[in-house]
Amino acid sequence: MTSWTDEASWVGTRRPMRTATGLDPAAYASDEFYFVEQRRVFGQAWVCVGIADEAVAGRMLVRQVGSKSVLLTRNDTGDLRGFINSCRHRGTELAEADCDIAGTIRCPYHRWGYSLDGALKATPFFNEVPRDDFDKSEFGLLPVRVDTWGVLLFACLSDDTPPLLDVEHCRSDGWVPPRHVVDCAPGVARRPGELEADH
Numbered sequence: 001m002t003s004w005t006d007e008a009s010w011v012g013t014r015r016p017m018r019t020a021t022g023l024d025p026a027a028y029a030s031d032e033f034y035f036v037e038q039r040r041v042f043g044q045a046w047v048c049v050g051i052a053d054e055a056v057a058g059r060m061l062v063r064q065v066g067s068k069s070v071l072l073t074r075n076d077t078g079d080l081r082g083f084i085n086s087c088r089h090r091g092t093e094l095a096e097a098d099c100d101i102a103g104t105i106r107c108p109y110h111r112w113g114y115s116l117d118g119a120l121k122a123t124p125f126f127n128e129v130p131r132d133d134f135d136k137s138e139f140g141l142l143p144v145r146v147d148t149w150g151v152l153l154f155a156c157l158s159d160d161t162p163p164l165l166d167v168e169h170c171r172s173d174g175w176v177p178p179r180h181v182v183d184c185a186p187g188v189a190r191r192p193g194e195l196e197a198d199h
C-alpha cells in the first residue's frame with residue numbers, strides 16, 4: 001500500500017513543469033491520504049482564505065480550513081481575529097456563511113453572545129439556573145491565528161507554525177503577484193503551481 005508520507009509518492013509533482021507528473025490518482029479516493037493531508041497540510045500551514053479587503057468592520061467571514069470552519073472578524077479597534085466556528089456551549093455552528101454583524105457573534109441555538117474578540121458576554125437562558133462555578137472567561141471562542149500578506153487573507157490552525165511573515169517568500173517588500181506564465185502543453189498556458197489545482 002502507498003505510504004503518502006514517502007517522498008516517492010509525491011516527488012514527481014515537484015519536478016520542473018515539462019517533466020512533472022500528477023499526483024497518484026489513488027490519492028483522490030484514499031482515506032489515509034485525506035487524514036494525512038488534514039493533519040500535515042491544513043492542520044499546520046497558513047492557508048489562504050480570501051482577500052484582505054473582505055475582512056472589514058461589521059462583517060463576519062466564514063471560511064473553511066481543511067475540515068474546520070473558521071470565523072474571521074475585525075474588532076472595535078480594527079484588529080483581525082479568527083475563531084473556530086463552534087459555540088462553547090453545545091458546539092453549534094455559529095454562522096453558515098459570511099454575514100453582517102453589529103458587534104456580537106450570536107449563537108443561533110441558545111443565544112449565547114460573544115464579542116468580536118471572542119469573549120463570552122451573554123448567556124441568556126443560562127441565567128435562569130445560576131451556577132457559582134461557571135466562569136464566562138473560561139468559555140470564550142477558541143482562537144485561530146489569522147494574518148494578511150499583501151492582498152491575501154490567511155488562517156492557520158496550529159500555534160506551532162512560524163508567523164506568516166516569517167515564511168521566506170513573504171518577506172519581500174510588498175506584494176508581487178506571480179504572473180510568470182509557462183506553457184506545459186500545446187495551446188495550454190499555466191502559472192507555476194496550477195497543475196494539480198486544475199485537475
Ligand code: FES
Pocket residue numbers: 087088089090091092107108109110111112
Ligand atoms: S449551543 Fe450555543 S448557546 Fe447553546
